Amino acid sequence: MNHPSLKRSEFVIFLVVIHAFTNIYAQFSKYQIIDSKSKECIPFAYIKVIGKNIIEKTDQDGHFSIALSNNDSIQISHLAYKTIKIAYNKIKNKKVIELEELPIELNPIIISPENAKLIVDRAVDSSFSSLYTPMFYKCYRRDWLIYCDTLVASAEAEITFVLKFLSSPSHGGIIKNNLENIKVYRNPLFKQKLIPGFSLPASFAPINMFLVSASKETEKLLYFTYQEEKDSIHIVSFNPRLDYKPRKRYLLKSGRVIINKANGKILRVEAFLDPEMMINSRLAENRPKNAQRYYYQYSYFQFFDKNGILSRLDWNYKFSFPENNPEKQWENHSELIFIKLDKEPIFEVGAQTLKEDSTLVQMNSKYNSDFEKKISMYFPNNLNTTN
16 A cells, blocks of 8 residues: 555665665574584684675673674584574574584694694795894884873884894894984873883884793693685694683783795785683683783784885773773874885984883984975874874
8 A cells, every 4th residue: 555645666775675674674683693502601712794795793601692683694613512693584583692612633624733833934944045144124103102092102113123033922132222313292291190101112022922821831722724715825723721810910811823834935824813802811710819900902013014114003901090990091002114225324422312111102203304204104193283
């Protein structure tokens, strides 16, 4: 029956629009993924909406929330379980989805910590052919500190690093780190006296930061996986084991090392902490003694050029200080651009050498007229224009 105020053609269009809106405006639903046999929750499973750029991940208790329309289908995958594809219409009235576990002895994706370390070490050796000779890097860096969505301080700097052999799985052995230029901005309207030190030291040069086989103790609490994608890259991933319980001494990160299959060199390293793990880290029984910060976010991305040489670093923290209060949240952000130099730099007499724990946002400005042009070239969207 036609609406009295609509012509027949208009009414048909009206119905089509209503049908489209029914599919466009999806239903937001919450589910839990569990093991089909043990009925235990499955954390860190990935949910992808087929044909769309939407990916979600289950939390520590296997829960996830996602907006789906009637015509959508999802793919659920976990490296220890069989991947399934299922239409929304088949699960819209369900609250629980079951996955069938893959027998570990028959699943070539899960690998030992030793094998994971071997794969990554080979990529490191391939990427850094000059491991045991000095390496020279020019670093352009930008840091900024935010409190309750207000910019408190920021700094932009030009640093030259001279490095020797890699002294540990996490750090290059720094011979010299000279600060050539720096621009610091402090918000004059920010009245709070206490400004916490920046989490990433100014002299830090993460030439080879990996969390693979960091210690025998953490190896026992992580599981490692290996996969190939489109015959072009290798991916070594690390995640906390399903039976992991938060410990007072440390919090396990998740992440992956992505390697170019053609030349064996590193393309990218990612590390992050899941929201549920952040919640666990803030509990009194899991906090290290005398810890002052309560973290809400942590992520780290390290990028390499086609030759496997470090080219960029993005580092992000969110925390409250010194109480567990998300309404009083600080944010630390760092962006670093690395440029490998062909020869040893010449430092001016009396050049400023950075201390290991130097904090850029708490230092004094000192830069030349060319510095603004350099910073603008590498970071076109500067956070401020006032010294």
